[in-house]
Amino acid sequence: GAVVSQHPSWVICKSGTSVKIECRSLDFQATTMFWYRQFPKQSLMLMATSNEGSKATYEQGVEKDKFLINHASLTLSTLTVTSAHPEDSSFYICSARDGAGGPEGNEQFFGPGTRLTVL
Amino acid sequence: GQNIDQPTEMTATEGAIVQINCTYQTSGFNGLFWYQQHAGEAPTFLSYNVLDGLEEKGRFSSFLSRSKGYSYLLLKELQMKDSASYLCAVLDSNYQLIWGAGTKLIIKP
Numbered sequence: 001g002a003v004v005s006q007h008p009s010w011v012i013c014k015s016g017t018s019v020k021i022e023c024r025s026l027d028f029q030a031t032t033m034f035w036y037r038q039f040p041k042q043s044l045m046l047m048a049t050s051n052e053g054s055k056a057t058y059e060q061g062v063e064k065d066k067f068l069i070n071h072a073s074l075t076l077s078t079l080t081v082t083s084a085h086p087e088d089s090s091f092y093i094c095s096a097r098d099g100a101g102g103p104e105g106n107e108q109f110f111g112p113g114t115r116l117t118v119l
Numbered sequence: 120g121q122n123i124d125q126p127t128e129m130t131a132t133e134g135a136i137v138q139i140n141c142t143y144q145t146s147g148f149n150g151l152f153w154y155q156q157h158a159g160e161a162p163t164f165l166s167y168n169v170l171d172g173l174e175e176k177g178r179f180s181s182f183l184s185r186s187k188g189y190s191y192l193l194l195k196e197l198q199m200k201d202s203a204s205y206l207c208a209v210l211d212s213n214y215q216l217i218w219g220a221g222t223k224l225i226i227k228p
Contacts, residue, residue, distance in 0.1 A: 110161040
């Protein structure tokens with residue numbers, strides 16, 4: 001199956017700093033990438049959808065100036081948490097879809113996730 | 120609104136069979152996914168159904184009835200490593216994945 005990597009796997013930072021998380025599709029071209037956040041014992045929450053070369057579409061309640069998303073190429077999307085605060089501590093997961101069409105093109109392949117802890 | 124319902128938690132015995140149900144009401148339907156998620160890890164793909172019927176894949180099977188807005192995931196010969204959360208997700212008319220809250224499956228010896 002398709003492989004998606006995320007970096008870093010975990011990060012601890014001080015309140016007020018910015019953190020960048022990278023999501024890469026390793027063996028396919030991802031026309032669409034998704035960023036999710038998951039708090040302990042809760043389900044995945046979609047934060048935003050990004051298509052290569054265009055602005056991300058944010059879900060209601062997600063601050064686009066705080067969570068900057070860049071999908072500059074067909075294999076890389078980045079999420080930058082700006083001026084992070086303790087309440088931003090969460091498990092951030094990206095997924096990618098190759099958009100090839102048909103059932104195979106609808107599956108989302110998930111990265112391993114990034115655990116962010118803001119002190 | 121869009122809604123996906125699945126039980127919060129289920130308990131089963133090692134070696135037994137368990138069925139996890141999922142009902143959905145979404146704007147359009149382009150398929151239903153089941154994912155497995157172990158604690159602290161990202162979800163992993165289990166199955167995709169877009170036509171009615173049963174899809175079997177080893178110990179796991181997934182069933183879909185579009186007219187009833189219903190799916191189930193069937194796990195046979197349960198193993199301790201099957202203890203995880205199982206997420207049901209529907210692809211709506213905009214090809215957006217709508218996620219259920221997940222079912223935590225606890226396997227007891």
